[in-house]
Amino acid sequence: MDYLPIFLDIAGKKVIVDGGTSVAARRIERALGAGAEVHCFDPAPGDEVRAFLGRAGFTHHPRLAVEADFATCFVAYGTSEVPERDALLYAGAKRYGALANVADEKEYCDFITPSVVERDPLTIAISTGGAAPVVARILRARVEAMLPAAYGRLALFVSRFRDRIAATVKGSTARRRFWENMIEGHAGDAFLSGDEALAARLIEEDLAGANRKAKRGQVWLVGAGPGDPDLLTFKALRMMQHADVVLHDRLIGEGMLDLVRRDATRIDVGKRAGNHVLSQEETTALMVRLAREGKRVLRLKGGDPFIFGRGGEELEEVAAHGIPVVVMPGITAAAGCGTATGIPLTHRDHAQSVVFVTAHGKDGLLPHDWTRLVRPDQTVVVYMGLRFVAEIAAAAMAQGVAGATPVAVVDNGTRISQRVVSGTLADIGSKVAVADLKGPALIMIGSVVTLRGKLGVEGVVPGTPHEMALVARGGL
Ligand SMILES: C[S@@+](CC[C@H](N)C(=O)[O-])C[C@H]1O[C@@H](n2cnc3c(N)ncnc32)[C@H](O)[C@@H]1O
Numbered sequence: 001m002d003y004l005p006i007f008l009d010i011a012g013k014k015v016i017v018d019g020g021t022s023v024a025a026r027r028i029e030r031a032l033g034a035g036a037e038v039h040c041f042d043p044a045p046g047d048e049v050r051a052f053l054g055r056a057g058f059t060h061h062p063r064l065a066v067e068a069d070f071a072t073c074f075v076a077y078g079t080s081e082v083p084e085r086d087a088l089l090y091a092g093a094k095r096y097g098a099l100a101n102v103a104d105e106k107e108y109c110d111f112i113t114p115s116v117v118e119r120d121p122l123t124i125a126i127s128t129g130g131a132a133p134v135v136a137r138i139l140r141a142r143v144e145a146m147l148p149a150a151y152g153r154l155a156l157f158v159s160r161f162r163d164r165i166a167a168t169v170k171g172s173t174a175r176r177r178f179w180e181n182m183i184e185g186h187a188g189d190a191f192l193s194g195d196e197a198l199a200a201r202l203i204e205e206d207l208a209g210a211n212r213k214a215k216r217g218q219v220w221l222v223g224a225g226p227g228d229p230d231l232l233t234f235k236a237l238r239m240m241q242h243a244d245v246v247l248h249d250r251l252i253g254e255g256m257l258d259l260v261r262r263d264a265t266r267i268d269v270g271k272r273a274g275n276h277v278l279s280q281e282e283t284t285a286l287m288v289r290l291a292r293e294g295k296r297v298l299r300l301k302g303g304d305p306f307i308f309g310r311g312g313e314e315l316e317e318v319a320a321h322g323i324p325v326v327v328m329p330g331i332t333a334a335a336g337c338g339t340a341t342g343i344p345l346t347h348r349d350h351a352q353s354v355v356f357v358t359a360h361g362k363d364g365l366l367p368h369d370w371t372r373l374v375r376p377d378q379t380v381v382v383y384m385g386l387r388f389v390a391e392i393a394a395a396a397m398a399q400g401v402a403g404a405t406p407v408a409v410v411d412n413g414t415r416i417s418q419r420v421v422s423g424t425l426a427d428i429g430s431k432v433a434v435a436d437l438k439g440p441a442l443i444m445i446g447s448v449v450t451l452r453g454k455l456g457v458e459g460v461v462p463g464t465p466h467e468m469a470l471v472a473r474g475g476l
Pocket of ligand 1: 334442
């Protein structure tokens with residue numbers, strides 16, 4: 001994070017806006033909205049700025065600013081697009097200790113102006129750190145669209161109960177849960193649908209029974225998908241924002257844990273190449289203990305919990321202790337990697353079925369019957385096989401599978417670091433050794449692999465920003 005997000009209290013303070021442009025009008029509007037005393041300097045402002053004449057808190061100076069004008073100034077905005085004026089504004093601001101922001105002139109900016117969604121008193125500020133303001137504006141439009149207009153009023157409404165909740169609900173965790181249930185539960189729904197009286201009654205009822213409920217934790221087994229955070233489900237995201245403790249695999253992609261509630265405890269229970277952090281038994285025991293303490297425990301697993309994820313075992317073991325468990329699906333690596341690399345796992349002309357197999361089980365490499373799996377009309381996706389690519393290819397060929405059978409190894413699929421090595425059963429082992437892939441990786445076997453070149457360039461419409469980045473880098 002290059003910038004620290006803060007909200008400034010500028011009520012009653014002096015804000016200078018230098019310039020009479022549309023940008024100036026937007027700065028004036030926002031500063032007046034936050035209660036500032038706004039001084040605009042410009043000999044001939046445009047209509048949008050003149051529209052503020054006469055507004056309380058607004059003073060227009062029909063001249064250029066001089067350094068002395070910045071005395072007692074708190075924030076100075078440059079919008080004139082005249083280099084000399086910008087330089088003077090910055091010098092004046094620095095002389096008197098004001099914060100400066102000159103539109104599109106990074107070296108004259110102490111801060112950046114975010115895109116803002118207002119649901120007074122709720123304010124959402126979005127920034128890309130100056131990298132791509134258009135992205136922030138697009139996001140703002142999306143947030144505007146999805147956030148009910150009454151959300152700000154809901155915040156005001158529930159704030160009336162703040163003292164009562166503090167006095168009635170014991171313990172910070174219980175209080176946070178009470179707030180969440182109030183806002184996202186029936187009371188919030190009633191308020192947003194216009195029934196304030198019902199909302200108030202529901203809150204009163206909840207307050208009356210608040211401390212009667214026994215502390216009861218639960219476990220959520222949630223699939224996080226193959227790595228690209230955009231491939232999380234809405235449910236997974238919601239759970240990530242509600243959990244008290246998150247137990248995650250090492251496979252959870254970069255950026256994913258940033259989406260977990262800030263004050264949730266994060267525990268890495270993952271394991272890589274035999275370096276166990278926590279055993280399966282220890283992980284389950286930890287989930288049970290935390291849930292018994294009344295915590296909402298999120299077990300975040302790569303891909304889908306029930307596909308080579310031992311989710312079934314965890315579910316059984318936790319449920320056996322009488323703890324409620326909820327399972328949420330995720331996009332499994334095969335589905336994510338196929339789409340992100342332009343390899344359709346099924347295709348009418350190539351494969352009418354797809355099988356997912358794991359390369360190894362509890363006791364090492366599995367003795368698969370490759371002639372049964374690798375057939376002309378079927379795609380085989382091998383999980384957990386990167387370390388055994390050469391052995392798998394050799395075993396398949398020894399059993400009689402054609403050495404010319406197409407194979408692709410997808411490493412870190414859907415992530416920005418995605419790489420694909422393609423070849424045939426005969427040469428894939430040596431190609432993968434040269435590529436020095438780090439994993440996690442999947443091995444895809446079958447003629448669909450040859451479609452990658454054909455569909456990958458023009459035919460595939462990228463589905464996520466990560467894939468778009470890959471396209472831009474020629475990665476697809
Ligand atoms: C223990 S399994 C977990 C599979 C997961 N439950 C799923 O549904 O994708 C781990 C294996 O999944 C595959 N995998 C997971 N994420 C991947 C990714 N982003 N790219 C390629 N393979 C991946 C690799 O074969 C890795 O060894």
